[in-house]
Amino acid sequence: MKVLMAVSKDDIASRFDLTVEVVIIKADEGVVFPEPRELLLSEPSGDELCALAVNEAVDLVVCGGIDEVHYEYLMWKKITLIDGVVGPYREALKLLADGLLAPNTIVPAVAQ
Amino acid sequence: MFQNANLSNLLDGIPHAVVLVDKKLNVSRMNRRAEALTGRNNDDAFGIPADYILRTSLHPFPDFFNPVLQERQIVVHEGDVLDRNRKIIPVRFSISPIESNSDDLLGAMVILEDLSLAPYLQEKGAGSDAFDGIVSLNQKMQEVGEQIPVFAGTDASVLIEGETGTGKGFVAEKIHHASKRSGYPFIKVNCGALPEPLLESELFGHVRGAFPGAENNKPGMFRLADRGTILFTEIGDLPLTLQVKLLTVFDDGEFFSLGSTRKVAMKARIIAATGRDLKEMVREGQFREDLYYRLNVLRLRLPPLRERTEDIPLLIDNFVKLFSSGNLVPHFDKDARSVLLDYSFPGNVRELRNIVEHAITLSHGETMKREHLPEYLLQGIEAEKYASIWGSGKKADTHDAGGDANGRGTKWDDVEKEMIIEALRKSRGKRSDAAKMLGWARSTLYRKLKRHDI
Numbered sequence: 001m002k003v004l005m006a007v008s009k010d011d012i013a014s015r016f017d018l019t020v021e022v023v024i025i026k027a028d029e030g031v032v033f034p035e036p037r038e039l040l041l042s043e044p045s046g047d048e049l050c051a052l053a054v055n056e057a058v059d060l061v062v063c064g065g066i067d068e069v070h071y072e073y074l075m076w077k078k079i080t081l082i083d084g085v086v087g088p089y090r091e092a093l094k095l096l097a098d099g100l101l102a103p104n105t106i107v108p109a110v111a112q
Numbered sequence: 113m114f115q116n117a118n119l120s121n122l123l124d125g126i127p128h129a130v131v132l133v134d135k136k137l138n139v140s141r142m143n144r145r146a147e148a149l150t151g152r153n154n155d156d157a158f159g160i161p162a163d164y165i166l167r168t169s170l171h172p173f174p175d176f177f178n179p180v181l182q183e184r185q186i187v188v189h190e191g192d193v194l195d196r197n198r199k200i201i202p203v204r205f206s207i208s209p210i211e212s213n214s215d216d217l218l219g220a221m222v223i224l225e226d227l228s229l230a231p232y233l234q235e236k237g238a239g240s241d242a243f244d245g246i247v248s249l250n251q252k253m254q255e256v257g258e259q260i261p262v263f264a265g266t267d268a269s270v271l272i273e274g275e276t277g278t279g280k281g282f283v284a285e286k287i288h289h290a291s292k293r294s295g296y297p298f299i300k301v302n303c304g305a306l307p308e309p310l311l312e313s314e315l316f317g318h319v320r321g322a323f324p325g326a327e328n329n330k331p332g333m334f335r336l337a338d339r340g341t342i343l344f345t346e347i348g349d350l351p352l353t354l355q356v357k358l359l360t361v362f363d364d365g366e367f368f369s370l371g372s373t374r375k376v377a378m379k380a381r382i383i384a385a386t387g388r389d390l391k392e393m394v395r396e397g398q399f400r401e402d403l404y405y406r407l408n409v410l411r412l413r414l415p416p417l418r419e420r421t422e423d424i425p426l427l428i429d430n431f432v433k434l435f436s437s438g439n440l441v442p443h444f445d446k447d448a449r450s451v452l453l454d455y456s457f458p459g460n461v462r463e464l465r466n467i468v469e470h471a472i473t474l475s476h477g478e479t480m481k482r483e484h485l486p487e488y489l490l491q492g493i494e495a496e497k498y499a500s501i502w503g504s505g506k507k508a509d510t511h512d513a514g515g516d517a518n519g520r521g522t523k524w525d526d527v528e529k530e531m532i533i534e535a536l537r538k539s540r541g542k543r544s545d546a547a548k549m550l551g552w553a554r555s556t557l558y559r560k561l562k563r564h565d566i
Contacts, residue, residue: 014167015194065167068198069544072554076541083198084151086164104328106156 003027003096004053005089006063012085012092012107014064017046023089024056027097046070053079062092062101124338127295129224132210133162137177140219148297148336149224151196156328162222167194170205177207180220184209193224202227246279246286247430250420256283256412263410264290269362271347271407272385274414277462277551280385281345283412288341293381296340299333304349305555312354313370322371332369334361337380347407348388348399355400362406382407417457417464424453427461431468442472444480451482451489459551466548486549487538488531529564532557536566 003026005012006019013019020043025036041048046066050073053061060080074081085092087107095101123130123143129150132141139157142165147153150165157165163173169191170176179185186208192200204225210218246257263270264287272280281300288298306314313322317332333342344350350358361367362382366375384407393399417424428449433441444452448471457463471484482490531550539545547557 011164014164015169017200018169018171064164065194066198067194067200071198072544073542076543086160102325102327104151106160106328 002058003060004058007089010088012064012089016063016066018044131222134219144338180207180209247426249422252415260286268409269382270410272412275416277460278414284343284383293340296338298341299337300343301333302345302555304346308351318370319372339379342380344384347384348386355403359403417460431465435469435472448482463551
C-alpha cells in the first residue's frame with residue numbers, strides 16, 4: 001500500500017490545503033518499508049497535492065484535516081482518506097502498520 | 113469576588129468558540145461552541161497543540177501569539193478554520209493574554225468569531241426581517257414568510273414538509289436565526305445519510321469504550337447543538353428504534369450518551385423536515401404516531417415550484433444577481449428564458465438556482481443563451497419524461513422507493529440513471545458539482561449512485 005502523508009516537520013500537517021511537505025511511503029500490514037520519499041512543494045495547494053496523490057498512484061492519504069472539495073475528489077479517485085489525525089507522522093505510520101490508525105486519531109505521543 | 117466562579121459556565125455563555133491555551137499553546141480548555149466547531153471534546157483536546165485542534169490558516173501559528181505572550185497585547189486577525197464537517201469557515205481570531213492575580217502570564221484566550229454569519233447579522237441590523245431571502249409573489253410562500261417570525265418566537269418543535277429543493281433547510285435556518293437561539297449552533301442531521309448504529313452515536317454521542325472502535329469520547333449532535341436548534345432532515349428515514357429514543361428525549365428532556373450512566377439535559381429546539389408524507393407513513397406503521405404528533409406542533413408546508421410558477425421570473429433575476437460578479441449583471445435572452453419558463457423544475461428552487469449558476473459560468477458574464485443552459489433542459493423528450501413523472505405531484509422520496517405497478521418506476525429509474533451519468537460526465541466526475549447540476553443534495557446523489565450501482 002502506498003501512503004501519502006501531509007506533514008509539517010515531524011508531525012502530521014493540520015491542513016491538507018495549507019501543507020507544503022509530503023512524505024510518500026510504502027506500508028503493509030505489520031511492516032513500514034524504510035526510506036520514505038520526502039517532497040517539498042513550492043507553495044501550499046490542495047489541487048497540486050491531489051494531482052500528486054493521483055500521479056503517484058497512492059492508495060491512502062493521511063492528514064490532520066482536509067476540506068470537503070479535496071476530500072470528495074480523492075474519494076472519487078478511489079483513494080482512501082484518514083483525516084483528523086494529530087501527532088508525529090512516524091508514530092502514526094506505526095499505528096497504520098498495526099491497523100490501528102482511524103480518522104480523528106490523536107496519536108498518544110502528541111501531548112507535550 | 114469571582115475566584116470560585118465556574119469557568120465552564122462562563123465560557124459556555126460566550127456566543128463564540130473560545131479556546132484557552134497555556135504558554136506552550138497547548139489546549140487547556142474549550143467551550144461547547146469550540147467543541148462543536150472542532151469536533152473534539154475537552155478531554156481529548158487537553159494538552160494538544162491548539163493549531164492541530166483548531167486547524168487554522170494562521171501560519172506559522174506561534175508567530176501570532178508572540179505579541180500576546182511577550183508584550184501582553186490583545187491582537188485580532190482574520191483567517192479561517194477547518195471545521196468538523198470539513199468546511200472552511202472564515203473566522204476573526206481575538207487573542208488576549210491570561211494573567212494571574214500576581215501578573216504572571218498563564219496563557220492566552222482565543223475567541224473565534226464566525227464571520228460566515230456576518231452578512232446575515234448585517235441584514236438583521238439594517239432592519240430587515242425573517243422574510244428576507246424568500247423571493248415570492250405566491251400567497252402560500254408569503255404565508256410561510258409571515259409564519260417564520262411567529263414560529264421563531266416559540267420553542268415548540270416544527271415540522272417542515274416539502275419536496276426536495278423547496279428550501280426546507282433554508283426556512284429552518286431562518287427560524288433559528290430569527291429566534292433567541294441564534295447565538296447558539298444550528299446543527300443539521302441527515303437521518304437518511306447514516307446507518308442506524310452510526311446515527312445513534314452521531315445523535316447521542318458515546319463514551320470511550322462504549323462499543324468496539326469507540327476509542328474517544330464523542331459529544332453527539334444533541335450536545336453540540338447546546339441551546340441552539342437541531343434540524344433533522346429526511347426525518348421519515350429515521351429507523352423505528354431511533355424514533356423511540358427520540359420520543360424519549362422529547363418526553364424526558366434528557367438523554368444518555370452510548371455507554372454512559374450520566375444524564376445530559378436536552379436544551380436544543382427540534383425542527384424536522386421531510387419530503388415524505390409522514391401521516392401516510394404513520395398509517396402504514398413506518399413512523400410512530402406519538403413522535404409524529406410531538407414533531408407536528410407547528411407545521412409548514414413549502415409548495416413546489418410548479419405550484420408557484422409566478423415566482424420563476426423573480427427567482428431567475430434574483431439568482432442572476434446573486435451569482436454575477438462585478439457591476440455588469442448578465443441576462444437571459446428571450447429564447448433561453450422561455451426554455452426556463454416552460455420547464456417543470458422537479459428539483460425545485462435548488463435546481464433553478466443551479467441552472468442559473470451553470471448558465472452564468474458558461475456565458476462568461478455575457479448574455480445567457482440557450483446553449484448556456486444544461487443540456488438535459490434542451491433534450492425535449494428527456495425533459496418530457498422527467499416532467500411527466502415529477503409533474504404527477506408525487507413527492508421526491510416516493511420515487512426513491514422504487515417502481516410502481518404501472519412500471520413507471522422502471523422507466524424513471526432508467527431516466528434517472530442516464531441523468532446522473534450525464535451530470536457526472538459534465539462535471540468530470542466531481543460528485544458535488546453533479547449534485548448541483550441535478551438540483552439534489554450531495555447525500556441524495558450518493559444514495560442514488562449506490563442504488564443505481566454507478
